[in-house]
Amino acid sequence: MIKKEIVIRNEAGLHARPAMLFVSAAKKFNSDIQVFKGDQVANAKNILSILALGVIKDEKIHIEIVGEDEVQAMQTLVALIENQFVE
Amino acid sequence: MEKIIGKGTSPGITIGKAYIHQQREWVIEDKSIDDIDLEKVKVKEALYKSVEQLNVIYKKMCMDKLPEADIFLAHKMILEDPDFLQHINEGIEQGKNARWAINRTANHYINIFQSMESDYFKERASDIYDLSKRLMGNIDGIYREGLAHIQEPCILVAKDLTPSDTVSMNREFLRGIITEKGGATSHTAILASSLSIPAITSVLQCTEQIDHKQELLIDGGTGVIYVEPKETIKKEYLIKQKAEASYEKLLKEYIGCPSVTEDGYSISLVCNIGQPEEADRVISNDGEGVGLFRTEFLFMGQKKAPSEEVQYKAYKTVCEAMDGKEVIIRTLDIGGDKDIPYLKIEGEMNPFLGLRGIRYCLHNETLFMTQIRALLRVNEIGNIKVMIPMISELEEVIAVKTLINKASLQLRKEGYAITRPLKLGMMVETPSAVLLASEFATKVDFFSIGTNDLIQYTCVADRMNNHVGHLYSAYQPAVLRSIRMVVEAAHNKGISVSICGEAASDPYLLPLWIQLEIDKLSVTPSKILDMRYRLKQLKKEECDNLDILSKTDKEAVQNYLHQEYGGNNCEPKEQL
Numbered sequence: 141m142i143k144k145e146i147v148i149r150n151e152a153g154l155h156a157r158p159a160m161l162f163v164s165a166a167k168k169f170n171s172d173i174q175v176f177k178g179d180q181v182a183n184a185k186n187i188l189s190i191l192a193l194g195v196i197k198d199e200k201i202h203i204e205i206v207g208e209d210e211v212q213a214m215q216t217l218v219a220l221i222e223n224q225f226v227e
Numbered sequence: 228m229e230k231i232i233g234k235g236t237s238p239g240i241t242i243g244k245a246y247i248h249q250q251r252e253w254v255i256e257d258k259s260i261d262d263i264d265l266e267k268v269k270v271k272e273a274l275y276k277s278v279e280q281l282n283v284i285y286k287k288m289c290m291d292k293l294p295e296a297d298i299f300l301a302h303k304m305i306l307e308d309p310d311f312l313q314h315i316n317e318g319i320e321q322g323k324n325a326r327w328a329i330n331r332t333a334n335h336y337i338n339i340f341q342s343m344e345s346d347y348f349k350e351r352a353s354d355i356y357d358l359s360k361r362l363m364g365n366i367d368g369i370y371r372e373g374l375a376h377i378q379e380p381c382i383l384v385a386k387d388l389t390p391s392d393t394v395s396m397n398r399e400f401l402r403g404i405i406t407e408k409g410g411a412t413s414h415t416a417i418l419a420s421s422l423s424i425p426a427i428t429s430v431l432q433c434t435e436q437i438d439h440k441q442e443l444l445i446d447g448g449t450g451v452i453y454v455e456p457k458e459t460i461k462k463e464y465l466i467k468q469k470a471e472a473s474y475e476k477l478l479k480e481y482i483g484c485p486s487v488t489e490d491g492y493s494i495s496l497v498c499n500i501g502q503p504e505e506a507d508r509v510i511s512n513d514g515e516g517v518g519l520f521r522t523e524f525l526f527m528g529q530k531k532a533p534s535e536e537v538q539y540k541a542y543k544t545v546c547e548a549m550d551g552k553e554v555i556i557r558t559l560d561i562g563g564d565k566d567i568p569y570l571k572i573e574g575e576m577n578p579f580l581g582l583r584g585i586r587y588c589l590h591n592e593t594l595f596m597t598q599i600r601a602l603l604r605v606n607e608i609g610n611i612k613v614m615i616p617m618i619s620e621l622e623e624v625i626a627v628k629t630l631i632n633k634a635s636l637q638l639r640k641e642g643y644a645i646t647r648p649l650k651l652g653m654m655v656e657t658p659s660a661v662l663l664a665s666e667f668a669t670k671v672d673f674f675s676i677g678t679n680d681l682i683q684y685t686c687v688a689d690r691m692n693n694h695v696g697h698l699y700s701a702y703q704p705a706v707l708r709s710i711r712m713v714v715e716a717a718h719n720k721g722i723s724v725s726i727c728g729e730a731a732s733d734p735y736l737l738p739l740w741i742q743l744e745i746d747k748l749s750v751t752p753s754k755i756l757d758m759r760y761r762l763k764q765l766k767k768e769e770c771d772n773l774d775i776l777s778k779t780d781k782e783a784v785q786n787y788l789h790q791e792y793g794g795n796n797c798e799p800k801e802q803l
Contacts, residue, residue: 155348156301163304187304188311192339194348198540 150224153196158225171207233430235450237419246381273365333359357389478756492767495747506548508752516553518749538601546609560616584617612650656680664716678728701730702781741770
């Protein structure tokens with residue numbers, strides 16, 4: 141299992157476009173990917189649960205990944221967030 | 228000819244034929260079904276159809292490079308979300324029909340989004356509504372893309388419009404939009420703005436009041452609709468339309484120009500905002516700063532008071548958007564007509580003379596301290612000043628300063644670096660503040676005259692009361708002389724004065740503000756360029772010679788101002 145805490149920096153937070161990019165990326169991996177905000181948790185492969193987290197700018201989330209491709213998954217998702225979802 | 232008045236959400240004038248769009252409301256029957264598996268298959272098929280339709284729409288919008296394409300991608304992803312389908316299936320497993328189950332799931336998610344703090348996320352609720360309608364439409368049939376068949380220019384009239392409704396329409400044919408629902412930030416308003424077409428909302432029963440194919444003349448600026456307009460009205464509006472277009476063009480040339488009179492006297496032109504998002508409009512209209520940042524939005528429409536963090540972020544956002552320009556933040560100013568349920572002010576007999584503004588805050592120290600702490604923290608990283616509303620006693624200012632010191636000490640103990648002094652000003656909007664202006668001027672860093680309340684308390688009249696509304700007037704000599712008193716007291720002690728009520732942007736009073744040497748005028752962002760233009764038409768020399776304040780009744784003041792300056796700087800549109 142890999143865990144990482146990261147802060148969302150883009151303007152409107154984890155809303156439609158970034159959420160979609162995040163979920164699309166997450167779906168490509170086999171591992172189980174969960175996103176925590178405080179005591180709320182979402183499945184990274186489900187757009188509704190990610191949107192329902194309502195993560196806004198400067199909020200901290202923590203990602204937990206369990207599975208065979210957990211390393212690549214974490215790298216990809218972190219890179220996406222750090223680049224502020226610019227493709 | 229009939230005249231209907233609504234709320235304009237996107238400006239512009241247009242004449243055209245009405246196209247009435249009736250929304251099909253699904254009748255959700257609580258009918259039970261026997262074959263659960265069959266019902267689940269129906270949902271799955273409807274899902275596939277919906278996703279297919281959305282794919283087509285998305286591709287087309289991408290090709291046309293339309294920004295709302297993303298909305299449809301989001302709809303698609305939501306429909307493909309396994310949790311979504313599972314929730315619907317759970318409804319079906321209760322023995323209910325597909326539409327009932329879809330409706331139940333839609334409501335579940337709509338409630339989740341509607342209860343979120345961020346406005347952005349709240350609006351996602353309408354996305355869920357939109358896609359659930361598409362899904363329901365595809366059960367036992369095909370969802371009809373609402374407006375694709377429109378082949379000629381028209382003014383769309385509907386109770387409400389969803390992105391799915393407008394997406395299929397040929398934009399070329401959309402000349403204006405009239406709806407019953409939807410506010411200034413709704414999808415409809417945004418779409419209309421981006422297409423630069425007029426939109427008017429809050430027109431109750433518009434689809435009943437207006438007939439299909441009736442000729443309409445609509446003015447998105449004033450929210451007025453003429454049904455079957457007379458020739459004379461049409462002519463009038465055509466002239467107005469031309470004048471508005473040339474005027475808009477003229478004003479754009481004032482972007483980046485200083486705010487000065489013809490003989491070089493300058494005044495600061497800044498803006499009033501009520502939401503962090505409005506900071507962008509300040510910048511795009513070339514406002515020189517924010518003269519009034521109302522903080523009530525943080526407290527309204529929520530279930531509980533905003534935390535220090537939430538407040539800190541909001542203030543920080545505005546400072547960053549303003550890129551170093553000054554932002555004057557007003558502390559919580561509720562009471563009177565602003566009702567916030569969870570803050571529990573029991574029904575007062577006289578709310579306008581009651582627990583409002585600073586009185587409320589001093590009465591609720593914990594709440595107030597949270598705001599002060601957030602402001603002290605933002606003061607370290609942004610160019611802000613703070614101002615306190617509804618001041619009537621010197622003790623109030625002293626009490627606020629004591630709390631500021633208390634909060635600074637608290638923050639330092641917790642490890643925050645609080646190094647910069649917090650500039651504190653006050654709103655001058657009560658007669659006692661006016662009469663004690665000289666004393667107040669030694670206690671605060673600046674004054675901001677809130678003309679709306681000042682006029683009310685000086686003329687002792689409620690502008691909404693039909694019997695006495697006419698007594699409420701900015702031209703009342705008592706009000707204008709009060710303002711002069713405040714300015715003199717302030718300038719004697721070397722502090723600045725700004726005006727932030729409606730009177731700040733009254734073109735007829737501009738010469739008086741110049742004469743009195745008001746330092747700053749704070750107006751709504753869309754008026755900045757207009758004010759700058761009007762300022763340029765005036766000469767300080769001439770303003771100084773105006774004899775306004777010797778007049779003793781408001782009619783004399785009004786007539787004098789209209790006659791003296793009616794031609795020069797007012798209604799320039801007619802001169803174009």
